Amino acid sequence: xxxxxxxxxxxxxxxxxxxxxxxxxxxxxxxxxxxxxxxxxxxxxxxxxxxxxxxxxxxxxxxxxxxxxxxxxxxxxxxxxxxxxxxxxxxxxxxxxxxxxxxxxxxxxxxxxxxxxxxxxxxxxxxxxxxxxxxxxxxxxxxxxxxxxxxxxxxxxxxxxxxxxxxxxxxxxxxxxxxxxxxxxxxxxxxxxxxxxxxxxxxxxxxxxxxxxxxxxxxxxxxxxxxxxxxxxxxxxxxxxxxxxxxxxxxxxxxxxxxxxxxxxxxxxxxxxxxxxx
Amino acid sequence: xxxxxxxxxxxxxxxxxxxxxxxxxxxxxxxxxxxxxxxxxxxxxxxxxxxxxxxxxxxxxxxxxxxxxxxxxxxxxxxxxxxxxxxxxxxxxxxxxxxxxxxxxxxxxxxxxxxxxxxxxxxxxxxxxxxx
Numbered sequence: 001x002x003x004x005x006x007x008x009x010x011x012x013x014x015x016x017x018x019x020x021x022x023x024x025x026x027x028x029x030x031x032x033x034x035x036x037x038x039x040x041x042x043x044x045x046x047x048x049x050x051x052x053x054x055x056x057x058x059x060x061x062x063x064x065x066x067x068x069x070x071x072x073x074x075x076x077x078x079x080x081x082x083x084x085x086x087x088x089x090x091x092x093x094x095x096x097x098x099x100x101x102x103x104x105x106x107x108x109x110x111x112x113x114x115x116x117x118x119x120x121x122x123x124x125x126x127x128x129x130x131x132x133x134x135x136x137x138x139x140x141x142x143x144x145x146x147x148x149x150x151x152x153x154x155x156x157x158x159x160x161x162x163x164x165x166x167x168x169x170x171x172x173x174x175x176x177x178x179x180x181x182x183x184x185x186x187x188x189x190x191x192x193x194x195x196x197x198x199x200x201x202x203x204x205x206x207x208x209x210x211x212x213x214x215x216x217x218x219x220x221x222x223x224x225x226x227x228x229x230x231x232x233x234x235x236x237x238x239x240x241x242x243x244x245x246x247x248x249x250x251x252x253x254x255x256x257x258x259x260x261x262x263x264x265x266x267x268x269x270x271x272x273x274x275x276x277x278x
Numbered sequence: 279x280x281x282x283x284x285x286x287x288x289x290x291x292x293x294x295x296x297x298x299x300x301x302x303x304x305x306x307x308x309x310x311x312x313x314x315x316x317x318x319x320x321x322x323x324x325x326x327x328x329x330x331x332x333x334x335x336x337x338x339x340x341x342x343x344x345x346x347x348x349x350x351x352x353x354x355x356x357x358x359x360x361x362x363x364x365x366x367x368x369x370x371x372x373x374x375x376x377x378x379x380x381x382x383x384x385x386x387x388x389x390x391x392x393x394x395x396x397x398x399x400x401x402x403x404x405x406x407x408x409x410x
Binding site: 042151209 | 287288290291292305307310317318320322343344345347349354358389393
């Protein structure tokens with residue numbers, strides 16, 4: 001019996017050690033999450049203005065001379081995939097990867113270390129590894145990604161561009177999502193609004209040439225902030241669950257430990273009593 | 279003077295969301311002035327200064343590109359970056375200028391050269407706005 005009490009005691013110690021780590025990770029994720037959510041709030045007006053403008057343009061636009069309006073289904077697509085840098089975040093990375101629809105020979109812009117690892121073994125072309133750390137992506141990086149995508153799209157390297165990320169709904173819900181960026185055309189060909197006469201300074205094409213990289217960069221930046229918030233939130237939830245499990249295990253093991261200690265004592269007493277009776 | 283609603287947003291923040299009397303911005307074809315009851319209008323913005331007039335007073339800012347939209351009588355500037363004159367960090371702008379000049383001298387692809395050139399333009403614009 002003393003052997004088994006020792007084993008149990010060691011196990012309790014190891015679970016306590018794990019619990020300390022998960023607790024620390026939870027606290028870190030919580031404090032980082034607060035900042036990530038603030039970030040999301042800050043870019044909201046920008047994001048919304050940009051999106052409503054893009055939607056108006058798509059609806060009202062009748063001039064499709066811009067190269068950004070023409071897609072090509074026969075060419076490979078380009079996917080911007082945004083996920084985490086680290087694991088231990090529940091199903092955060094796996095859920096996103098499961099939702100992807102990627103064909104062989106497509107181009108990928110990975111954002112996040114886990115994405116790079118995931119695609120390393122796949123038969124795809126990686127456009128750039130420059131933005132492999134999702135936590136470090138700033139507005140300027142998104143602008144550069146957008147410029148790169150816009151340039152290659154114009155040259156006809158790929159026929160469409162989309163971005164896959166995890167949308168942050170609230171602290172418990174995040175949905176993997178894929179959003180089409182290019183070709184810049186109405187998604188559903190519904191009835192057109194009665195044409196509002198709009199002056200395009202420098203012509204429609206000039207407006208599109210500048211607006212579209214800005215639009216792509218805005219959407220990507222929005223997607224990155226949303227993904228970061230989702231990752232932290234997901235990690236916090238996973239760590240919370242781990243903590244709870246550790247607590248349960250410790251309680252369980254403590255009970256077992258006490259029982260086995262008690263039975264060892266009982267046995268010793270029985271032995272002593274039995275010895276003294278003779 | 280009659281006023282209209284002006285909104286200026288950047289990826290970092292909501293810079294301005296208030297009434298304005300007049301706005302002068304540098305579009306890709308030259309300076310444009312927007313006053314109340316302007317028609318529907320979209321223009322890309324070049325790197326340059328933006329001036330906003332409210333209650334008879336002008337405020338100057340540096341803007342490094344974006345889009346100016348007027349819809350339904352309200353104006354919106356969706357800017358890449360936007361700083362009022364008193365917010366500009368002169369030291370940082372000067373450092374960025376040196377760095378961009380250095381990069382333009384070094385060998386690189388045409389694409390990199392263009393990026394550096396844009397960087398230089400932004401830095402010069404900030405410096406000029408601050409020194410106005």
